[in-house]
Amino acid sequence: MRLTAAGATDRGPRAVNQDALFVDLDLGLLMVADGMGGHNAGEVASRMAIDAVVNFMRATHDGGEITWPFPFNPRRSRALNRMDAALRLANQAVYAAGERNRAHAGMGTTIVAALVEGAQLVIGHVGDSRAYVLRDEELLQMTEDHSLVNALGGHVMPDVDQMRHVLTSGIGMGIDLSPALAEVALVAGERWLLCSDGVHGYLDAAGLRTAMRARSAQEAADDAVRRALGAGTADNVTAVVLNVDSTGRV
Numbered sequence: 001m002r003l004t005a006a007g008a009t010d011r012g013p014r015a016v017n018q019d020a021l022f023v024d025l026d027l028g029l030l031m032v033a034d035g036m037g038g039h040n041a042g043e044v045a046s047r048m049a050i051d052a053v054v055n056f057m058r059a060t061h062d063g064g065e066i067t068w069p070f071p072f073n074p075r076r077s078r079a080l081n082r083m084d085a086a087l088r089l090a091n092q093a094v095y096a097a098g099e100r101n102r103a104h105a106g107m108g109t110t111i112v113a114a115l116v117e118g119a120q121l122v123i124g125h126v127g128d129s130r131a132y133v134l135r136d137e138e139l140l141q142m143t144e145d146h147s148l149v150n151a152l153g154g155h156v157m158p159d160v161d162q163m164r165h166v167l168t169s170g171i172g173m174g175i176d177l178s179p180a181l182a183e184v185a186l187v188a189g190e191r192w193l194l195c196s197d198g199v200h201g202y203l204d205a206a207g208l209r210t211a212m213r214a215r216s217a218q219e220a221a222d223d224a225v226r227r228a229l230g231a232g233t234a235d236n237v238t239a240v241v242l243n244v245d246s247t248g249r250v
Helices: 040-060 078-100 159-164 205-212 219-231
Strands: 001-010 018-023 027-038 108-117 119-127 130-136 139-141 182-185 191-195 237-245
Touching: 001 027, 001 219, 018 040, 018 237, 027 040, 027 191, 040 078, 040 108, 078 108, 078 119, 078 182, 108 130, 108 182, 108 191, 119 130, 130 182, 130 205, 139 205, 191 205, 191 219, 205 219, 219 237
Parallel strands: none
Antiparallel strands: 001 237, 018 027, 027 108, 108 119, 119 182, 130 139, 130 191, 191 237
Protein backbone atom coordinates (compact mmCIF):
# COMPACT_ATOMS: atom_id res chain seq x y z
CA MET A 1 0.00 0.00 0.00
CA ARG A 2 1.11 3.55 -0.74
CA LEU A 3 -0.07 6.45 1.43
CA THR A 4 -0.75 10.00 0.29
CA ALA A 5 -2.20 12.77 2.44
CA ALA A 6 -3.09 16.44 2.25
CA GLY A 7 -5.11 19.10 4.05
CA ALA A 8 -7.09 22.26 3.41
CA THR A 9 -8.58 24.96 5.61
CA ASP A 10 -10.58 28.17 5.25
CA ARG A 11 -11.81 30.69 7.81
CA GLY A 12 -15.25 30.66 6.19
CA PRO A 13 -17.51 33.50 7.42
CA ARG A 14 -15.51 33.96 10.63
CA ALA A 15 -13.04 36.83 11.10
CA VAL A 16 -10.31 34.48 12.35
CA ASN A 17 -9.50 30.88 11.50
CA GLN A 18 -9.27 29.07 14.84
CA ASP A 19 -8.78 25.70 13.15
CA ALA A 20 -5.33 24.18 12.69
CA LEU A 21 -4.10 21.16 10.79
CA PHE A 22 -0.98 19.05 10.45
CA VAL A 23 0.10 16.53 7.80
CA ASP A 24 3.44 14.70 7.88
CA LEU A 25 3.64 11.16 6.52
CA ASP A 26 7.31 10.90 7.55
CA LEU A 27 5.99 11.03 11.12
CA GLY A 28 2.86 9.14 10.09
CA LEU A 29 0.84 11.91 11.76
CA LEU A 30 -2.29 13.75 10.63
CA MET A 31 -4.36 16.15 12.74
CA VAL A 32 -7.23 18.62 12.78
CA ALA A 33 -7.90 20.90 15.77
CA ASP A 34 -10.80 23.33 16.20
CA GLY A 35 -10.07 26.02 18.77
CA MET A 36 -12.55 27.51 21.22
CA GLY A 37 -12.34 30.82 23.07
CA GLY A 38 -12.58 34.56 22.47
CA HIS A 39 -9.85 37.12 21.73
CA ASN A 40 -8.09 34.66 19.39
CA ALA A 41 -7.63 32.24 22.31
CA GLY A 42 -9.10 29.44 20.21
CA GLU A 43 -6.48 30.03 17.57
CA VAL A 44 -3.79 29.88 20.26
CA ALA A 45 -5.22 26.69 21.77
CA SER A 46 -5.49 24.77 18.49
CA ARG A 47 -1.94 25.63 17.43
CA MET A 48 -0.54 24.91 20.89
CA ALA A 49 -2.25 21.50 20.97
CA ILE A 50 -0.94 20.60 17.50
CA ASP A 51 2.59 21.64 18.47
CA ALA A 52 2.52 19.63 21.71
CA VAL A 53 1.42 16.47 19.90
CA VAL A 54 4.00 16.94 17.14
CA ASN A 55 6.82 17.50 19.62
CA PHE A 56 6.03 14.30 21.52
CA MET A 57 5.59 12.24 18.36
CA ARG A 58 8.95 13.46 17.07
CA ALA A 59 10.63 12.64 20.38
CA THR A 60 9.27 9.08 20.28
CA HIS A 61 9.38 8.47 16.53
CA ASP A 62 12.56 6.38 16.42
CA GLY A 63 11.76 4.26 19.46
CA GLY A 64 14.60 5.62 21.58
CA GLU A 65 14.56 5.69 25.37
CA ILE A 66 12.62 8.59 26.84
CA THR A 67 11.20 9.46 30.21
CA TRP A 68 7.59 8.38 29.63
CA PRO A 69 5.31 11.20 30.83
CA PHE A 70 2.49 8.88 31.99
CA PRO A 71 2.38 5.23 33.06
CA PHE A 72 2.86 2.98 30.03
CA ASN A 73 -0.11 0.63 29.57
CA PRO A 74 1.29 -2.79 28.58
CA ARG A 75 -2.17 -3.91 27.39
CA ARG A 76 -2.00 -1.30 24.62
CA SER A 77 0.31 -1.09 21.62
CA ARG A 78 3.17 1.38 21.70
CA ALA A 79 1.30 3.47 19.11
CA LEU A 80 -1.78 3.68 21.32
CA ASN A 81 0.37 4.68 24.29
CA ARG A 82 2.06 7.36 22.17
CA MET A 83 -1.26 8.82 21.07
CA ASP A 84 -2.68 8.78 24.60
CA ALA A 85 0.39 10.49 26.04
CA ALA A 86 0.58 13.07 23.24
CA LEU A 87 -3.03 14.18 23.67
CA ARG A 88 -2.75 14.31 27.44
CA LEU A 89 0.42 16.42 27.15
CA ALA A 90 -1.40 18.73 24.75
CA ASN A 91 -4.20 19.06 27.28
CA GLN A 92 -1.76 19.96 30.06
CA ALA A 93 -0.06 22.58 27.87
CA VAL A 94 -3.30 24.30 26.83
CA TYR A 95 -4.81 24.16 30.32
CA ALA A 96 -1.64 25.61 31.92
CA ALA A 97 -1.46 28.41 29.32
CA GLY A 98 -5.05 29.35 30.06
CA GLU A 99 -4.31 29.46 33.77
CA ARG A 100 -1.26 31.69 33.25
CA ASN A 101 -2.77 34.24 30.87
CA ARG A 102 -6.05 35.92 31.80
CA ALA A 103 -6.70 36.80 28.16
CA HIS A 104 -6.64 33.09 27.34
CA ALA A 105 -8.56 31.86 30.37
CA GLY A 106 -10.97 29.10 29.46
CA MET A 107 -9.51 28.49 26.01
CA GLY A 108 -9.63 25.01 24.58
CA THR A 109 -9.72 23.01 21.40
CA THR A 110 -11.08 19.85 19.90
CA ILE A 111 -8.63 17.54 18.19
CA VAL A 112 -8.72 14.45 16.02
CA ALA A 113 -5.40 12.78 15.22
CA ALA A 114 -4.33 9.78 13.16
CA LEU A 115 -1.02 7.98 13.61
CA VAL A 116 0.20 5.44 11.05
CA GLU A 117 2.56 2.73 12.27
CA GLY A 118 3.21 0.02 9.71
CA ALA A 119 -0.13 -1.24 8.46
CA GLN A 120 -1.99 0.03 11.54
CA LEU A 121 -3.77 3.34 12.13
CA VAL A 122 -4.38 4.78 15.58
CA ILE A 123 -7.12 7.39 15.97
CA GLY A 124 -7.22 9.67 19.01
CA HIS A 125 -9.80 12.37 19.52
CA VAL A 126 -11.31 14.79 22.00
CA GLY A 127 -14.37 16.93 21.29
CA ASP A 128 -16.40 16.97 18.08
CA SER A 129 -13.85 17.00 15.29
CA ARG A 130 -14.34 13.69 13.50
CA ALA A 131 -12.67 10.87 11.60
CA TYR A 132 -14.41 9.06 8.74
CA VAL A 133 -13.31 6.24 6.47
CA LEU A 134 -14.66 5.45 3.00
CA ARG A 135 -14.22 1.72 2.53
CA ASP A 136 -15.79 -0.20 -0.36
CA GLU A 137 -18.07 2.81 -0.97
CA GLU A 138 -19.36 2.63 2.62
CA LEU A 139 -18.83 5.79 4.69
CA LEU A 140 -18.13 5.00 8.34
CA GLN A 141 -17.90 7.55 11.15
CA MET A 142 -14.99 6.35 13.27
CA THR A 143 -15.33 8.76 16.22
CA GLU A 144 -18.19 9.73 18.51
CA ASP A 145 -18.53 13.38 19.50
CA HIS A 146 -17.84 14.29 23.10
CA SER A 147 -20.98 16.42 23.19
CA LEU A 148 -23.91 17.07 25.47
CA VAL A 149 -26.22 15.56 22.86
CA ASN A 150 -24.37 12.25 22.92
CA ALA A 151 -24.13 12.36 26.70
CA LEU A 152 -27.94 12.64 26.77
CA GLY A 153 -28.31 9.68 24.45
CA GLY A 154 -28.83 11.79 21.35
CA HIS A 155 -31.95 13.51 22.67
CA VAL A 156 -32.13 17.30 23.07
CA MET A 157 -35.42 19.08 23.75
CA PRO A 158 -36.33 21.92 21.34
CA ASP A 159 -36.04 24.57 24.06
CA VAL A 160 -32.38 23.65 24.61
CA ASP A 161 -31.50 23.10 20.96
CA GLN A 162 -28.73 25.68 21.32
CA MET A 163 -26.92 23.18 23.55
CA ARG A 164 -26.23 20.89 20.58
CA HIS A 165 -22.67 22.19 20.25
CA VAL A 166 -21.81 22.08 23.94
CA LEU A 167 -18.84 19.76 24.48
CA THR A 168 -18.35 17.47 27.45
CA SER A 169 -14.61 17.10 26.80
CA GLY A 170 -11.95 19.15 25.07
CA ILE A 171 -8.24 19.87 25.14
CA GLY A 172 -7.65 22.44 27.89
CA MET A 173 -11.09 22.19 29.47
CA GLY A 174 -9.76 20.52 32.61
CA ILE A 175 -6.52 19.41 34.21
CA ASP A 176 -7.20 15.72 33.48
CA LEU A 177 -8.11 14.12 30.17
CA SER A 178 -9.08 10.67 28.91
CA PRO A 179 -8.95 10.83 25.11
CA ALA A 180 -10.90 8.37 22.99
CA LEU A 181 -8.55 5.92 21.26
CA ALA A 182 -8.92 3.23 18.62
CA GLU A 183 -6.56 1.14 16.52
CA VAL A 184 -7.50 -0.39 13.18
CA ALA A 185 -5.77 -2.10 10.27
CA LEU A 186 -5.35 -0.06 7.10
CA VAL A 187 -7.17 -1.47 4.08
CA ALA A 188 -5.96 -0.98 0.53
CA GLY A 189 -8.20 1.37 -1.42
CA GLU A 190 -9.80 3.10 1.56
CA ARG A 191 -9.76 6.84 2.23
CA TRP A 192 -9.76 8.63 5.57
CA LEU A 193 -11.12 12.09 6.37
CA LEU A 194 -10.37 14.12 9.49
CA CYS A 195 -12.46 17.27 9.73
CA SER A 196 -13.76 20.02 11.98
CA ASP A 197 -17.47 20.49 12.63
CA GLY A 198 -17.50 23.30 10.10
CA VAL A 199 -17.33 20.49 7.54
CA HIS A 200 -19.29 17.59 9.01
CA GLY A 201 -21.95 19.87 10.48
CA TYR A 202 -22.92 21.08 7.01
CA LEU A 203 -22.29 18.13 4.70
CA ASP A 204 -24.43 15.02 4.77
CA ALA A 205 -23.06 11.55 4.11
CA ALA A 206 -23.54 11.93 0.36
CA GLY A 207 -21.56 15.18 0.33
CA LEU A 208 -18.73 13.74 2.39
CA ARG A 209 -18.62 10.61 0.25
CA THR A 210 -18.47 12.61 -2.97
CA ALA A 211 -15.62 14.77 -1.71
CA MET A 212 -13.66 11.75 -0.56
CA ARG A 213 -13.93 10.14 -3.99
CA ALA A 214 -11.81 12.88 -5.58
CA ARG A 215 -8.77 11.71 -7.52
CA SER A 216 -6.09 12.83 -5.08
CA ALA A 217 -5.85 13.50 -1.34
CA GLN A 218 -5.37 17.22 -2.00
CA GLU A 219 -8.37 17.39 -4.33
CA ALA A 220 -10.49 15.54 -1.76
CA ALA A 221 -9.51 17.90 1.07
CA ASP A 222 -10.08 20.94 -1.13
CA ASP A 223 -13.46 19.61 -2.27
CA ALA A 224 -14.64 18.92 1.29
CA VAL A 225 -13.81 22.51 2.26
CA ARG A 226 -15.37 23.92 -0.90
CA ARG A 227 -18.58 21.93 -0.45
CA ALA A 228 -18.91 23.01 3.20
CA LEU A 229 -18.51 26.65 2.20
CA GLY A 230 -21.08 26.17 -0.55
CA ALA A 231 -23.48 24.58 1.95
CA GLY A 232 -23.43 27.78 4.01
CA THR A 233 -21.19 26.77 6.90
CA ALA A 234 -21.14 29.29 9.74
CA ASP A 235 -17.74 28.16 10.98
CA ASN A 236 -14.11 27.67 10.03
CA VAL A 237 -13.69 24.63 7.78
CA THR A 238 -10.78 22.18 7.81
CA ALA A 239 -10.25 18.78 6.21
CA VAL A 240 -7.32 16.35 6.09
CA VAL A 241 -7.49 13.33 3.78
CA LEU A 242 -5.43 10.13 3.79
CA ASN A 243 -5.55 7.89 0.72
CA VAL A 244 -4.49 4.26 1.12
CA ASP A 245 -3.63 3.28 -2.44
CA SER A 246 -3.53 -0.33 -3.52
CA THR A 247 -0.05 -0.08 -5.04
CA GLY A 248 3.34 -0.01 -3.36
CA ARG A 249 3.92 -0.63 0.35
CA VAL A 250 3.11 1.14 3.61
